[in-house]
Amino acid sequence: MLTLHGVTVRYGRFDALTAVDWSVGTGEATVTALLGPSGCGKSTLLRAVAGLEPVAEGSIAWDGQPLDGVAPHRRDFGVVFQDGQLFPGRTVRQNIAYGLARRGIRGTQARDRVDEMLRLVRLDGYGDRAPAALSGGQAQRVALARALAPRPRLLLLDEPLAAVDSQLREELAEGIGEIVREAGTPTVLVTHDHREAALMADTVSVMRAGRIVQTDAASRLWHRPVDAETAEFLGARAVIGGTLHRGVLTTAMGEVALTDETTFGTLPDGPCRVALRPEALVADVDPDGDGVVEHAAALVSSWRVRLRVGDAVYDGVSSQPVTPGTRVRPRLDAGALAVIG
Numbered sequence: 116m117l118t119l120h121g122v123t124v125r126y127g128r129f130d131a132l133t134a135v136d137w138s139v140g141t142g143e144a145t146v147t148a149l150l151g152p153s154g155c156g157k158s159t160l161l162r163a164v165a166g167l168e169p170v171a172e173g174s175i176a177w178d179g180q181p182l183d184g185v186a187p188h189r190r191d192f193g194v195v196f197q198d199g200q201l202f203p204g205r206t207v208r209q210n211i212a213y214g215l216a217r218r219g220i221r222g223t224q225a226r227d228r229v230d231e232m233l234r235l236v237r238l239d240g241y242g243d244r245a246p247a248a249l250s251g252g253q254a255q256r257v258a259l260a261r262a263l264a265p266r267p268r269l270l271l272l273d274e275p276l277a278a279v280d281s282q283l284r285e286e287l288a289e290g291i292g293e294i295v296r297e298a299g300t301p302t303v304l305v306t307h308d309h310r311e312a313a314l315m316a317d318t319v320s321v322m323r324a325g326r327i328v329q330t331d332a333a334s335r336l337w338h339r340p341v342d343a344e345t346a347e348f349l350g351a352r353a354v355i356g357g358t359l360h361r362g363v364l365t366t367a368m369g370e371v372a373l374t375d376e377t378t379f380g381t382l383p384d385g386p387c388r389v390a391l392r393p394e395a396l397v398a399d400v401d402p403d404g405d406g407v408v409e410h411a412a413a414l415v416s417s418w419r420v421r422l423r424v425g426d427a428v429y430d431g432v433s434s435q436p437v438t439p440g441t442r443v444r445p446r447l448d449a450g451a452l453a454v455i456g
């Protein structure tokens with residue numbers, strides 16, 4: 116298990132990480148996403164764990180053994196960066212075999228391991244290609260195979276899909292999640308994209324300004340963000356007040372039962388703040404409704420709307436065709452809203 120205690124990393128007088136306490140379990144092959152906005156310190160944290168960035172204060176340990184002074188290649192961690200960084204002059208096979216010789220794995224044993232890795236990343240038959248003859252997605256899968264070949268005890272992925280075009284990204288995100296679980300290697304994934312974190316990770320740690328502000332199961336994070344800033348980072352567009360009583364939330368947009376304990380946990384009675392993603396606010400067409408559509412855009416199977424309710428304007432969705440001026444009755448969808456704190 117990886118544990119960080121009070122880890123601070125400085126660039127000159129700037130603290131890129133401030134007293135970070137964090138741990139990544141290895142009980143089962145889990146994927147932990149390190150999610151946060153650009154510049155919050157995600158890569159710095161990953162690089163510190165990999166031994167590529169000096170730690171000014173605090174300690175990083177594996178199974179209780181401090182890693183201070185342990186060189187990156189002796190940490191037994193696999194690393195994949197944004198653009199894979201394959202060796203251009205070597206074939207796919209030679210790239211994947213790279214870390215094996217150093218571990219004393221040679222000859223047929225090495226060949227078998229490379230074949231196994233090619234199958235794992237669904238690239239059988241690509242072994243003799245040059246990296247230049249691969250697509251961006253294929254190159255990232257080779258980089259993943261190279262990192263996994265020596266059986267590292269932890270895999271570190273730094274925005275592995277950043278250089279892949281958006282159409283492929285979702286497919287590859289799911290693929291990589293499957294591959295690392297199949298390989299049985301605990302993995303840390305750095306990303307600024309909450310969709311990518313949701314597709315790949317079991318546990319998500321949210322970072323902001325050099326600190327980890329929340330660590331939770333992915334499903335729980337979306338419904339119980341620790342503060343409004345985290346909710347906004349996860350896609351919330353508005354925060355409204357409400358009152359909870361025995362799992363029923365009452366707001367200006369009506370009542371909704373939040374009784375699914377696996378997502379919401381036990382909610383305390385009393386006033387609360389509710390974060391709304393557009394999907395959480397459903398506008399039903401109703402001539403007597405107290406909302407008015409100001410803007411509507413047709414999506415594949417719904418309408419994305421901006422609606423005015425009293426003095427406030429919200430982003431919502433509608434399953435019926437609406438145009439500016441349509442009167443609607445807003446209601447909340449429990450499956451898409453979040454209770455803050």
Ligand SMILES: Nc1ncnc2c1ncn2[C@@H]1O[C@H](COP(=O)(O)OP(=O)(O)OP(=O)(O)O)[C@@H](O)[C@H]1O
Nearest residue numbers: 126129131151152153154155156157158159160307
């Ligand atoms: N070598 C460096 N020297 C000085 N400042 C640095 C250095 N590397 C990073 N920083 C600063 O440290 C902060 C954290 O950087 P880091 O790369 O860890 O962020 P990040 O969350 O990974 O961002 P991104 O998603 O944009 O890659 C940023 O403000 C960055 O400008």
